[in-house]
Amino acid sequence: MKHFLIYTIKILIVVLLTAIALDGLYTYIFLQSENRGKIETVFNSEQQNYDVIILGSSRANNHFVSQMFEDKGLKTFNYGMSGGHLFEASLMLKLMIERKYTIKNVILEADLNLSNDHESEGISAKFLPYIHNSAVIKNHFETEKNFNELYYIPFYRYVKYDGKIGFRETYKIVTGEKTNALDNLGYYPLIKHKNGNMKNNIHNLNPLKRNKYYEEIKNICKANSINFIAVMTPMCENVVGMNYFDKVKKAYPEIHNYENVVVENKYFSSCGHMTDAGAKMFTTRILKDFFYK
Template sequence: MKKFLLYIFKIFIVTLLVAVLLDGLYTYVFMQSKNRGKVEAVVNSKEQKYDVVILGSSRANNHFVSQMFVDKGLKTFNYGMSGGHLFEASLMLKLMLERKYEIKNVILEADLNLSNDQESEGVAAKFLPYIHSSEVIKEHFSPEANFKELYYIPFYRYIKFDSKIGFREVYKIAQNEKTNALDNLGFYPLEKHKNGNMKNNIVNLNPLPHNKYYEEIKDICKKNNINFIAVMTPMCENVVGMNYFDKVKKAYPEIHNYENVVIENKYFSSCGHMNDKGARLFTAKIIHDFFPKK
C-alpha cells in the first residue's frame, strides 16, 4: 500500500512539474507576441498617445473606420473585438492605462451589450496568458467564479481554453504568423453578402438598469480626464424590437443614439453589421458631430 501511495505521489509531483514548465513556456511565448491580436498588442506595448480610442464588440470593430479619423488629424485605433462584451472593453481600457497610454477621447459602442455584464469566454480567454504579469488582469478576473482555478492551477487556463490560447496559438506565435486583427488600424471592413442574415429580433432584449462594466468605463474616463463618447450604432431596416434603443436612452441618457443614421439594407453585411460603405457613412457622421474642427 505504501509503495502504491508513493507511486501516486510521484506521478502527482511529475505532473505538477510538467504543468509548471508548460505554463511557463506558453506564457513566455505569449509575452513575445505583438502581431496576432489586439490584446497582446496592448499587453506587450509601451506607452502610446491617442486622440481617439474605439472600444466595443464587432459593432465597433466593423463600424468605425479608423483611417477617416486619422485623415482628420486624429491619431486613432479601433480596439473593438468581435464577440466581446463590455467586460473585455473595460479590461482593455484598464490595460492601456496600466501601460501608460495617453488618451484624449474614448468612443464606446454601447448598445446591445448593455443587456449583460458577463464575460465573453472566447474573448476573455485571450487575456489569461498574462494573468500573472498584470495586476489589472488579475483584479478584473478576481470576482469570477473560476478565478482560483485560472490563477493558481498551473497550465489549467491553457487546457480549458485550448482553442483560443492552446498549442495551436502558441505554435503560430512561435512561427511569427500574423493575423489581420491589427490591419486598417483595427477596423475590419465587411462586404455585402448575398446570404447575409438581414432579419433580427431583439424584442426580448433589455438593457440592464446598471451595467457594471459600462459604469466602470465611464468612471475610468472621468478619473483620467478622458472625454467619454458612448454611442449606439446602426442596425438594418428589418429589425423587430427597435424600441430597445429607446430603453437604452431612458436608462442611460448620456449615450448618443445613432441607430437610425444608416438603415438601408444595401449598407449592411448582416442586420447587425454595416458593410464598408455603411461604416464610412456612419463614421463621417460621428466625426462631423464630435470632431468638427479637426
Template sequence: MKKFLFYIFKIFLVTVLVAFLLDGLYTYIFMQSKNRGKIEAVVNSEAKKYDVVILGSSRANNHFVSQMFEDKGLKTFNYGMSGGHLFEASLMLKLMIERKYEIKNVILEADLNLSNEKMAEGIGSLFVPFIHNSTIIKDHFKNESDFNELYYIPFYRYIKYDGKIGVREVFFTAIHKKTNSQDNLGYYPLEKHKNGNMKNNIVNLNPLPHNKYYEEIKSICKANNINFIAVMTPMCENVTGMNYFDKVKKAYPEIYNYENVVVEDKYFSSCGHMTDAGAKIFTAKIIKDFFNK
C-alpha cells in the same frame, strides 16, 4: 501497498512539475507577442498617444473606419473586438491607462452589450495568459466563478481555453505569424453577402440599469480627463424590438443614438453589421458631429 502509493505520488509530482513547466513556457511565448491580436498588443506595449480610441464589440470593429479619423489629423486605433462584451472593453481601457497611454477621446459602442455583464469567453480567454503578470487582469477576473482554478492551478487555464490559447495558438505566436486584427488601424471592413442574415429579434433584450463595466469605462475616462463618447450604432431595417434603443436612451441619457443613421439593407452585411460602405457613411457622421467643431 507502499510501493504503489509511492508510484502514485511520483506520477502526481511529475504531472505537477510538467504543468508548471508548460504553464511557464506558454506564458513566456504570449508575453513576447505583439502582432497576433489586439489584446497582447496592448498588454505588451509601452505608452502611446491617441486622439481617438474606439472600444466595443464587432459593432465597433466593423463600424468605425479608423483611417477616416486619421485623414482628419486624429491619431486613431479601433480596439473593437468581434464577440467581445463590455467586460473586455473595460479591461482593455484599464490596461491602456496602466501603460500610461495618453488618450484624448474614447468612443464606446454601447448598445446591445449593455444587456449583460458577462465575460465573453472567446475574447476574455485571450487575457488569461497574462493573469499572473498583471494585477489589473487578476483583479478584473476575481469575480469569475472559476477564478481560483484559473489563477492557482498551473496550466489549467490553457487546458480550459485550449481552442483559443492552446498549442495551436502558442505555435503561431512562437513563429510570429500575424493575423489581420491590427490591419486598417484595427478596423475590419465587411462586404455585402447574398446569404447575410437580414433579420433580427431583440424583443427580449433589456439594458441593465447600471451596467458595471459601462460605468467603469465612464469613470476611468473621467478620472483621466478623457472625453467619453458613448454611441449606439445602426442596425438593418428588419429588426423586431427596436424600442430596445429607446430603453437604452432612457437608462443612459448620455449615450448618443445613431441607430437610424444608416438603415437601408444594401449597407449591411448582416442585420447588426454594416458593410464598408455603410461604415463610411456612419463614421463620416460621427466625425462631423464630434470632431468638426
C-alpha cells in the same frame, strides 16, 4: 500499499512539475507576441498617445473607420473585438491605463451589450496568459466563479481554453504567423453578402439598469480626463424590437443614439453589421458631430 502510494505521489509530483514548466513556457511565448491580436499588442506595448480609441464589440470593429479619423489628423485605433462584451472592453481600457497610454477621446459602442455584464469566454480567454503578470487582469477576473482554478492551478487556463490560447496559438506565435486583427488600424471592413442574415429580433432584449462594466469605463475616463463618447450604432431597417434603443436612452441618457443614421439594407452585411460603405457614412456623421462641428 505503501509502494503504490509512493508511486502515486511521484506521478503527481511529475505531473505538477510538468504543468508548472508548461505554464511558464506558454506564458513566456505569449509575452513575446506583438502582432497576432489586439490584446497581446496592448499588453506587450509601451506608452502610446492617441487622440481617439474605439472600444466595443464587432459593432465597433466593423463600424468605425479608423483611417477616416486619421485623415482628419486624429491618431486613432479601433480596439473593437468581434464577440466581445463590455467586460472585455473595460479590461482593455484598464490595460491601456496600466501601460501609461495617453488618450484624449474614447468612443464606446454601447447598445446591445448593455443587456448583460457577463464575460465573453472566447475573448476574455486571450487575457489569461497574462493573469500573473498584470494586477489589472488579476483583479478584473477575481469576481469570476472560476478565478481560483485559473489563477492557482498551473497550466489549467491553457488546457481549458486550448482553442484560444493552447498549443496551436503558441505555435503560431513562435512561427511569426500574423492575423488581420491589426490591419486598417483595427477596423474590419465588411462587404455585402447575398446570404447575409437580414433579420433580427431584439424585442425581448432589455438593458441592465446599471451595467457594471459600462460604469467602469465611464469612471476610468473621468478619472483620467478622457473625453467619453458612448454611442449606439445602426441596425438594418427590418429589425423587430427597435424600441430597445429607446430603453437604452432612458436608462443611460448620456449615450448618443445613432441607430437610425444608416438603415437601408443595402448598407448592411448582416442586420447588425454595416458594410464598408455604410461604415463610412456612419463614421462621417460621427466625425461631424463630435470632432468637426
